[in-house]
Amino acid sequence: MGDMLVRLYDLPAWGPHAERMSSAGVVLRRARAYEMHQVAYWAGTVFSRPWQAEVTAGVSRQPSTVFIALQGERLVGFACYDTTALGVAGPVGVDESMRGQGVGQALMVRVMHAMWDAGYAYAAIGSAGPTAFYEKTLGAIAIPDSTPGLYHDRIDQPPRDVHGG
Numbered sequence: 001m002g003d004m005l006v007r008l009y010d011l012p013a014w015g016p017h018a019e020r021m022s023s024a025g026v027v028l029r030r031a032r033a034y035e036m037h038q039v040a041y042w043a044g045t046v047f048s049r050p051w052q053a054e055v056t057a058g059v060s061r062q063p064s065t066v067f068i069a070l071q072g073e074r075l076v077g078f079a080c081y082d083t084t085a086l087g088v089a090g091p092v093g094v095d096e097s098m099r100g101q102g103v104g105q106a107l108m109v110r111v112m113h114a115m116w117d118a119g120y121a122y123a124a125i126g127s128a129g130p131t132a133f134y135e136k137t138l139g140a141i142a143i144p145d146s147t148p149g150l151y152h153d154r155i156d157q158p159p160r161d162v163h164g165g
Helices: 015-023 033-046 049-060 103-117 131-138
Strands: 004-007 026-030 066-071 074-081 088-094 122-125
Touching: 004 131, 015 026, 015 103, 026 103, 033 049, 033 066, 033 074, 033 088, 049 066, 049 074, 049 088, 066 103, 074 103, 088 103, 103 131
Parallel strands: 088 122
Antiparallel strands: 004 122, 026 066, 066 074, 074 088
């Protein structure tokens, strides 16, 4: 999967996404420091350990660069930016039961607006998964020759248990 580029000065409006989420009883907001372990654990359990690390990095920043989607008190999605590298959005994950309801779109539009507000003109989406989703939602375009991209020199061994396992 290659990287994609988003023009932040040409984003879809946030309002319709906010209204759709409100109608569905979903609240989007920045993850807070005291929630870091819960959000990171969820991302690591539902998606992957590398995503858990990215959530931890993003929530550690001030302001947090992790947005979460909550339905009541239930975490149903997250999206990050400025975690592994500045100017890069992702990962984004939505609970399987909530997919197709606009949560991922709302999270990504919210993240892109936050990046614009932080002073970025463009955002990269690292190792973009469903490229059609990003093209439709954000007008993202593929960055040529961006595979394997940012994660090209990843450590290829499982983490060790802190207790010697």
